[in-house]
Amino acid sequence: MELGRKRHHLRRSAAVMIALLVGTTSITAAAPATARPSATPPTDETATDSPGSFAVQPSGEAGPGGRDFFIYTLKVGELYGDTVAISNLGTEPATFVIYATDAQNTTDGSFSLMREEEEPTDIGTWVELGATQWTVEPGTYVNIPFSISVPDDAAAGDHVGAIVAQKIDDPDNPNDGIGLDVRVRVGARLYVRVDGPVNPSLAIDRFDVIYDAPSTPFGTRNAKILYTLTNTGDIRLAPIANLELSGLFGLGSSSLPERQIPELLPGSSIEIAETVTGVRPWVRLTADLEVRADDAAVLVTASVTHWAVPWLSIVILGVVVLALVVWRLVARRRKRATA
Numbered sequence: 001m002e003l004g005r006k007r008h009h010l011r012r013s014a015a016v017m018i019a020l021l022v023g024t025t026s027i028t029a030a031a032p033a034t035a036r037p038s039a040t041p042p043t044d045e046t047a048t049d050s051p052g053s054f055a056v057q058p059s060g061e062a063g064p065g066g067r068d069f070f071i072y073t074l075k076v077g078e079l080y081g082d083t084v085a086i087s088n089l090g091t092e093p094a095t096f097v098i099y100a101t102d103a104q105n106t107t108d109g110s111f112s113l114m115r116e117e118e119e120p121t122d123i124g125t126w127v128e129l130g131a132t133q134w135t136v137e138p139g140t141y142v143n144i145p146f147s148i149s150v151p152d153d154a155a156a157g158d159h160v161g162a163i164v165a166q167k168i169d170d171p172d173n174p175n176d177g178i179g180l181d182v183r184v185r186v187g188a189r190l191y192v193r194v195d196g197p198v199n200p201s202l203a204i205d206r207f208d209v210i211y212d213a214p215s216t217p218f219g220t221r222n223a224k225i226l227y228t229l230t231n232t233g234d235i236r237l238a239p240i241a242n243l244e245l246s247g248l249f250g251l252g253s254s255s256l257p258e259r260q261i262p263e264l265l266p267g268s269s270i271e272i273a274e275t276v277t278g279v280r281p282w283v284r285l286t287a288d289l290e291v292r293a294d295d296a297a298v299l300v301t302a303s304v305t306h307w308a309v310p311w312l313s314i315v316i317l318g319v320v321v322l323a324l325v326v327w328r329l330v331a332r333r334r335k336r337a338t339a
Helices: 311-338
Strands: 005-007 019-022 054-059 070-074 079-088 094-105 111-113 127-129 133-136 140-149 157-168 182-194 202-210 221-231 240-246 269-279 283-293 298-308
Touching (some): 054 140, 054 157, 079 133, 094 182, 127 157, 202 283, 202 298, 240 269
Parallel strands (some): 054 182
Antiparallel strands (some): 054 079, 079 140, 094 133, 094 157, 127 140, 157 182, 202 221, 240 283, 283 298
């Protein structure tokens, strides 16, 4: 496929993300669709319109548009070709290094890519690009062909990464944009599901209730519930969590609204914190968690208890009871002494 610059009407509504981070960078483009989908990708919540920047999108002979993720279902040993477009939305010529890498989730569920200096070990090694550096004139794009070669030993299931463009200042030194504290990268997500038997599964790794009981049974406090959810299977999942908190014998039961968990990639974990307000000290609090991924028929549950005793009230009550017992004993002795 011939490489070349083409004039293109770049709409400001195109989803583009520029990451300016210290240390590491989360990168993506946006919106689903492809000729060989394995599943519908989630909405990219990190994408923003960034006038004066650049975009990385799936493309074809007519240029970018119509899809913003690369999504395929491929067989072991299969070779598949496609095209990525690097669009310069700025007003000056810009030079980019182009490469593929692996993806993962951060602990808050964000879609994140490996650092530039880290070597990919999965899908990032399957991609061969028709160019690894290109200077793009302002208001234009360049089409770059690439191929994906699925290894013979690739595991069935989802493999996720991105094709990334990173802006560099010195075309004669492409490493000047790599390893710096401030990095400008834009990437289009790359999803490959290797055909074969899959094992979708989730695990609740941590589940805690944090509650500081008030001094009286009539007071209230907020209860904080923490849990860690891990995708222990081999396909990406976007599960839904249901959480309920109740006291002894079900007193004061409270159910939180369903929480849509961000897409979890295989092997990734997310840490969730929920707050239940106005909780009374019902002696013992029980949190029940149910997490399901309906499209993959996955369901996991867990329960945890936390003692919530208003100790000051118990102490006062104990003192009163003790005082009554002592008073009765003293009264009996006096009665016997006067009999």
